Amino acid sequence: MRTFTQEVPNDGDLRDKSIPMSAPDITEDDIQAVVDVVRSGRLSLGPKTEEFEGLIAEYIEVKHAIAVSSGTSALHLIVKSLGIGPGDEVLVPSFTFISSVNAILYEGATPVFVDIEPDTYNLDPQDLEQKITGRTRAIVVVDVFGHPAEWDEILRIAKKHKLKVIDDSCEALGAEYKGIKVGQLGDAAAFAFYANKQMTTGEGGVIVTDNSEIARICRSMRNQGRGEMGAWLEHERLGYNYRITEMSAALGISQIGRIDELLAKRERVAQMYTDRLSTIGWAKPPAVRPGVRKTWFVYTIALDEGLSRDRLMEAMAKEGIPTRGYFSPVHLQSYICKHLGTHEGLLPVTESLARRIIALPFHGNLSEAEVERVVEALSKCRKNS
Numbered sequence: 001m002r003t004f005t006q007e008v009p010n011d012g013d014l015r016d017k018s019i020p021m022s023a024p025d026i027t028e029d030d031i032q033a034v035v036d037v038v039r040s041g042r043l044s045l046g047p048k049t050e051e052f053e054g055l056i057a058e059y060i061e062v063k064h065a066i067a068v069s070s071g072t073s074a075l076h077l078i079v080k081s082l083g084i085g086p087g088d089e090v091l092v093p094s095f096t097f098i099s100s101v102n103a104i105l106y107e108g109a110t111p112v113f114v115d116i117e118p119d120t121y122n123l124d125p126q127d128l129e130q131k132i133t134g135r136t137r138a139i140v141v142v143d144v145f146g147h148p149a150e151w152d153e154i155l156r157i158a159k160k161h162k163l164k165v166i167d168d169s170c171e172a173l174g175a176e177y178k179g180i181k182v183g184q185l186g187d188a189a190a191f192a193f194y195a196n197k198q199m200t201t202g203e204g205g206v207i208v209t210d211n212s213e214i215a216r217i218c219r220s221m222r223n224q225g226r227g228e229m230g231a232w233l234e235h236e237r238l239g240y241n242y243r244i245t246e247m248s249a250a251l252g253i254s255q256i257g258r259i260d261e262l263l264a265k266r267e268r269v270a271q272m273y274t275d276r277l278s279t280i281g282w283a284k285p286p287a288v289r290p291g292v293r294k295t296w297f298v299y300t301i302a303l304d305e306g307l308s309r310d311r312l313m314e315a316m317a318k319e320g321i322p323t324r325g326y327f328s329p330v331h332l333q334s335y336i337c338k339h340l341g342t343h344e345g346l347l348p349v350t351e352s353l354a355r356r357i358i359a360l361p362f363h364g365n366l367s368e369a370e371v372e373r374v375v376e377a378l379s380k381c382r383k384n385s
């Protein structure tokens with residue numbers, strides 16, 4: 001089957017067209033599925049959305065799946081459905097994509113940033129517990145880069161302090177913690193399907209939960225606050241247009257149908273990188289803890305302290321190889337500093353790693369020769385930078 005890999009714009013210029021930073025894995029069947037929907041004339045709120053939701057619920061092994069327009073809208077609806085609002089504090093990592101925090105801010109609640117573990121880059125349970133106050137209502141747990149967080153400890157702390165748990169598993173479809181798929185572990189979870197993710201719907205996301213009440217409210221809020229059986233222009237609550245299109249849902253059905261293959265292809269590329277990078281000495285490949293299944297969102301390396309990431313990235317760009325610094329910590333974004341008074345020095349592990357982590361070009365169809373080229377360029381650039 002022919003596979004198309006279309007380069008995904010990923011913030012910033014892509015100097016090299018031959019090795020993209022990331023790319024979706026699109027087949028003729030994927031394309032046909034979308035075309036069939038367009039021809040059908042049923043473009044929204046139709047059978048494809050329902051079928052996609054059923055397949056996601058079955059895959060994650062949860063009772064409810066509500067497909068929405070993005071991972072960000074999924075997170076927003078979860079926060080809102082839990083009744084989180086002004087005066088509430090929500091614990092969240094700063095080493096994450098901006099949406100994990102914006103979803104809290106949309107509802108007027110206060111994000112409280114927690115530091116991360118140096119090997120998995122996920123929430124540090126010890127720091128988490130220290131940051132709990134009388135106002136803490138919830139934790140946003142991010143399974144960052146597809147590696148599950150330390151769920152046993154986090155759930156123990158949440159239970160002890162009666163906190164709600166929101167799983168931002170936008171980067172972790174298919175990942176498992178001690179044999180349990182992420183998405184089952186919190187009160188509700190969000191997955192995202194932008195074109196650089198493990199599978200894609202173009203734009204799109206999904207809320208998964210076993211809680212019927214959360215599911216009912218989220219379903220209504222994504223569709224302008226309409227009730228299940230109500231008339232088209234009757235609205236029961238404040239809602240949004242966070243619907244997914246039938247075209248996206250059809251692509252999602254096609255992609256989730258070969259999710260095992262998509263994840264295996266990414267795993268193979270990650271393994272090729274890890275094999276070639278294990279001996280370089282000046283940068284660490286990502287850790288994968290025993291007892292977890294990591295599904296690969298990006299492939300990152302952490303440079304040793306003292307090396308200049310910027311110089312290395314510039315040199316790589318000159319070799320025609322795009323790289324990204326991951327992440328730019330949320331607590332140091334200018335609007336967050338202004339709003340919350342956050343500043344450099346608050347989260348030492350996050351700040352150190354954010355200065356040193358580089359994402360390399362990564363998607364499931366990278367060839368051995370391309371991986372080789374990236375690794376050779378890394379060694380050359382390290383010598384010259």
Ligand SMILES: Cc1ncc(COP(=O)(O)O)c(C=O)c1O
Pocket residue numbers: 069070071072073096097099100142168170171192193194204205
């Ligand atoms: C951790 C995390 N949360 C949330 C999102 C938001 O997803 P979307 O871009 O679909 O809104 C992303 C997307 O990259 C993400 O990586």
